[in-house]
Amino acid sequence: MSKATNTKRITLMDLKGRKGQDPIVCLTAYTTSISRLLDDQVDLMLVGDSLGMVLYGMDSTLGVTVDMMIAHGQGVMRGSDRACIIVDMPFGSYEESPQMAFRNCSRVMAETRCSGVKLEGGAEMAETISFLVKRGIPVVAHIGLTPQSVHVLGGFKSQGKTDEAAEQIVADAKAVAAAGASLVVVEGVMEPLAVRITNEIDVPTIGIGASAQCDGQILVTEDILGLFAEFKPKFVKRYAQMDEMITEAVGAYKTEVLNRAFPAPEHCFGYKGPLGHNNPPKEQK
Numbered sequence: 001m002s003k004a005t006n007t008k009r010i011t012l013m014d015l016k017g018r019k020g021q022d023p024i025v026c027l028t029a030y031t032t033s034i035s036r037l038l039d040d041q042v043d044l045m046l047v048g049d050s051l052g053m054v055l056y057g058m059d060s061t062l063g064v065t066v067d068m069m070i071a072h073g074q075g076v077m078r079g080s081d082r083a084c085i086i087v088d089m090p091f092g093s094y095e096e097s098p099q100m101a102f103r104n105c106s107r108v109m110a111e112t113r114c115s116g117v118k119l120e121g122g123a124e125m126a127e128t129i130s131f132l133v134k135r136g137i138p139v140v141a142h143i144g145l146t147p148q149s150v151h152v153l154g155g156f157k158s159q160g161k162t163d164e165a166a167e168q169i170v171a172d173a174k175a176v177a178a179a180g181a182s183l184v185v186v187e188g189v190m191e192p193l194a195v196r197i198t199n200e201i202d203v204p205t206i207g208i209g210a211s212a213q214c215d216g217q218i219l220v221t222e223d224i225l226g227l228f229a230e231f232k233p234k235f236v237k238r239y240a241q242m243d244e245m246i247t248e249a250v251g252a253y254k255t256e257v258l259n260r261a262f263p264a265p266e267h268c269f270g271y272k273g274p275l276g277h278n279n280p281p282k283e284q285k
């Protein structure tokens with residue numbers, strides 16, 4: 001069942017106008033149920049390709065496909081009528097040429113009805129970002145630690161550690177902002193570098209492992225809930241230990257099934273007449 005109300009959805013243009021105002025609150029969402037829970041609290045939900053690792057147990061995001069992103073994007077849209085919904089473009093679906101990017105991004109936009117797409121990459125993606133924006137596709141850029149380039153970066157490591165590397169990330173931020181990106185996700189960089197980028201571009205920065213001075217923050221929802229224990233980057237803060245709650249709840253269910261304490265009478269269908277629970281009515285002669 002989709003969430004049908006008259007609420008006005010937050011647009012990327014609204015968020016672009018929030019530079020220097022209250023921080024923009026963002027989280028990932030991959031499913032309708034999580035989308036329903038987050039929709040009233042966050043400004044933006046990202047259907048991140050991190051779903052490959054978090055939901056599908058992949059060791060990187062490289063195996064995620066456009067079809068997977070569309071299926072999850074549609075699910076998230078069904079649970080939301082308020083937040084701005086952005087869908088990540090997966091590895092291999094946009095890098096080759098602006099035309100290829102347009103074909104895949106327009107399909108994602110048309111089939112999910114999301115508010116925009118996110119692409120990884122800096123100056124080298126500026127031409128593509130400009131091509132997409134000019135043709136009606138709002139784009140969120142993603143610079144710094146870009147997980148789709150994990151093999152080139154040599155692992156999920158913080159970026160911009162030398163002066164030269166830091167200058168390149170500043171140049172990336174300026175290039176994607178000038179190309180028309182509505183927001184710039186800045187991941188895994190030293191705090192002073194994130195602050196400098198935030199001060200030097202007029203587009204809001206969304207930090208992840210960056211700085212509280214960014215114009216907004218994003219994390220993976222399963223990380224903050226304690227539902228993804230395989231990999232915990234330094235920048236993740238756990239706000240709940242839902243893995244422990246699930247283990248405890250499943251243990252309680254298992255015990256009750258083994259003891260035949262579940263299902264109890266109130267969970268069973270049956271005749272509730274004067275003869276008591278579950279006594280079938282007498283056949284009429």
Ligand code: KIV
Pocket residue numbers: 028046047048049050051088142185187208218219220
């Ligand atoms: O794929 C993802 O979830 C992301 C972020 C968390 C920024 O790109």
